[in-house]
Structure formats: C-alpha cells, structure tokens
Amino acid sequence: MAIVKNHDFVEIEYTGTVKEDGSIFDTTQEKVAKEKGVYDKNMHYHPAVVCIGENYVLKSLEEQMVGKETGREYQFEIEAEKAFGKKDMKLIQMIPLSKFRKQNIQPMPGLQLNIDGVFGLIKTVSGGRVLVDFNHPLAGKDIVYDVKINRIVQDSKEKIKSLLDIHLHAHDAEVSVNGENAGIKLKQKIPKEAQEEFKKIVERTVPAVRGVAFEISEEQNK
Helix, strand or coil: CCECCCCCEEEEEEEEEECCCCCEEEECCHHHHHHCCCCCCCCCCCCEEEECCCCCCCHHHHHHHCCCECCEEEEEEECHHHCCCCCCHHHEEEEEHHHHHHCCCCCCCCCEEEECCEEEEEEEEECCEEEEECCCCCCCCCEEEEEEEEEEECCHHHHHHHHHHHHCCCCCCEEEEECCEEEEEECCCCCHHHHHHHHHHHHHHCCCCCEEEEEECHHHHC
8 A cells, every 4th residue: 555645656547437427428438438338449548547646637636646545446526617627608609611611521519629629619600600619628617536446556667658649649659768768669659849848747757767769660761
C-alpha cells in the first residue's frame, strides 16, 4: 500500500458515468464497455497511467485521488462546474443551412460534427436554419467516477511509455533507458517541434531522465 501524492505516476482503472442517468461516457475496461453497450473496437482498453497534476484526467478527479491508498477502489462525485462546466447559452448558435450545403453536409438533429475547428451537436433544423450546440456534450452534468488505484509507477521507462501514449498516441513505441538518457524508437516520423515539446514534458515529469533521443525504426527508413 502507498499514498498517492502530487506528481506521482499512478496506474488506474476507471469508469465515468453521468450521475443523472448512469450512462457511461468513458471507461478503461473492455468488459464494462461490452456489458453496457458502449464498446468501440478502435479504443485501447487498458489501465491508464497518469501523472497527477498534469491534467491528464479532470483536475477535480486528480485532486480527489491525492492522499488515497493504492490497491483500493473509490467513487468520486464531481459537480458540473468542476467537471465539464455549466452549459453556456452563448455557445448555442443558429447557423444558416446554406453553410452546411456548401460543405456537402446534410444536417440532422443529433449529428455531431466539426465546424470551423469546433465540435458541435445539431439540435434542430428548420426554416433554412440549423441550431447547433457548441457546449461540451457533458456540460451542465454532474458526473461520477469509479476508480481503482492499482499502484504508483516507479520505473522511468514505463513513465515515458505512458507519456508517449497520452501525447503522441504512440502505443507501439520502443523505449530504452540508460542512466539519465532515454531512447525512443518510433515506427513513423513526428515533427521536430513535437519531439522537442515531448522532451520538455519528460524532463518536467520524470526527473531521473535528463536526455531524450528519437529514432525511426529501420523498417520505416527503407
């Protein structure tokens, strides 16, 4: 047993539900997803490793995990304001139907889409106008997280792999750590700017590692 502290890397399993109706909006557990009818074959269901204080999960959830014991299960309730915020009526907008037609989109109630880089949900379509809600789908809703805190991660290589998963979605990257230096082998190239930003994240969150080097696997270079 160990106590969770700020800046710890923690392996957790969780399921997030809407308090009002119990509907699941997120889970790390494949079995739960299948049982509740929310399974997505494109999702990677596995325990998540998060660094407390880095906002990889909701800040209010992180705050409630600090001071808790590993190897135990907890239920955390989070009010709407501290979850995904209150519903902002200014973010519910009327858009001309012609704008959708220009982009070859047939709007209909319930359709989720990206408009000018912003996520929106179509509420109604009538009279040549479309009512779109740009609030987060969970805005205004109290939520509940059932969390099992498995363990605190100590291994630098495992910490870096979790950061790669979160920031670069590099699930199959190879990581090696030799002293204060880490090597990361990827199957596909990433922009230099992304590499530099990732190095800064590692240096900030994994103090034992002071240098990070990227390379692309030989198969990709051929």
